[in-house]
Amino acid sequence: MHHLPGNFTRANFSKIFKRCLTTATVDNGKRLAAWKAVDDLILPQQHRVIGLGSGSTIEHALQRIASRQELRSLIYVSTSFQTRQLILQNKLKLGTLEECPNGVDLTIDGADEVDQDLSAIKGGGGCLFQERLVAQASQDFYLIADERKKSTSLGTKYTRGIPVEVIPMALSSIQRILMTMHPEGSIQLRMANPSDKAGPVVTDNGNLLLDCQVGPLGDTAAAVYQDIKRLTGVVEVGLFCGMAKKAYFGNNDGTVDIWTKH
Numbered sequence: 293m294h295h296l297p298g299n300f301t302r303a304n305f306s307k308i309f310k311r312c313l314t315t316a317t318v319d320n321g322k323r324l325a326a327w328k329a330v331d332d333l334i335l336p337q338q339h340r341v342i343g344l345g346s347g348s349t350i351e352h353a354l355q356r357i358a359s360r361q362e363l364r365s366l367i368y369v370s371t372s373f374q375t376r377q378l379i380l381q382n383k384l385k386l387g388t389l390e391e392c393p394n395g396v397d398l399t400i401d402g403a404d405e406v407d408q409d410l411s412a413i414k415g416g417g418g419c420l421f422q423e424r425l426v427a428q429a430s431q432d433f434y435l436i437a438d439e440r441k442k443s444t445s446l447g448t449k450y451t452r453g454i455p456v457e458v459i460p461m462a463l464s465s466i467q468r469i470l471m472t473m474h475p476e477g478s479i480q481l482r483m484a485n486p487s488d489k490a491g492p493v494v495t496d497n498g499n500l501l502l503d504c505q506v507g508p509l510g511d512t513a514a515a516v517y518q519d520i521k522r523l524t525g526v527v528e529v530g531l532f533c534g535m536a537k538k539a540y541f542g543n544n545d546g547t548v549d550i551w552t553k554h
């Protein structure tokens with residue numbers, strides 16, 4: 293009879309196995325959405341400058357771009373340290389907004405949650421300011437995600453809260469104001485994993501993040517964005533309303549759903 297080591301019981305084994313399976317399925321969904329979006333949207337005869345968002349789904353988009361010779365000659369504008377590194381590692385042409393005065397032809401980006409109006413929560417990985425800057429400079433903006441991110445009301449799937457990037461000096465005053473604005477909510481400073489770094493998560497821009505759990509947003513997302521964004525000391529808010537033209541979702545069954553702006 294074989295004995296499993298330590299507390300590695302049959303029940304634990306089955307739990308770990310299921311978790312691996314789920315991770316693989318989710319990753320496959322991300323890959324499907326990313327590949328389909330790259331193939332549908334980037335047209336080398338027509339486009340020259342492409343914006344690339346941040347996160348794990350974008351890694352798949354980059355893999356696809358790197359594997360297609362005709363896309364390798366385009367210029368790619370990054371939205372984070374992570375994406376910049378990936379562009380360079382894949383030996384693609386890195387551009388900046390300053391070097392592309394005519395703007396960006398289109399940007400593809402990931403999302404933490406997307407509703408049927410194509411409004412999205414972004415910033416779960418700490419990237420939102422540069423993402424929004426590049427999206428704003430783009431003629432068209434598209435989202436890619438796995439099917440878990442489809443939502444009917446923002447704040448119901450991604451429940452960690454709306455990410456808000458703040459200047460360090462403004463942290464406690466903004467936190468207090470947000471608590472007054474949303475007395476039922478919870479406004480938490482995002483902390484780093486202590487085994488990687490003691491203290492808070494610091495963004496690519498040297499700022500801090502507040503995760504604002506304020507419940508389901510329904511049709512108030514754009515108003516909530518405006519209310520938070522207008523506070524001095526807030527750099528950006530991870531609510532992207534009315535920006536995306538389409539959202540691609542990779543499903544568990546191997547299909548891709550495309551949601552279009554009404």
Ligand SMILES: O=C[C@H](O)[C@H](O)[C@H](O)COP(=O)(O)O
Nearest residue numbers: 347348349402415417418419
């Ligand atoms: O901060 C990170 C970005 O906004 C990402 O695009 C978003 O969190 C989605 O990331 P992922 O593709 O890893 O789910």
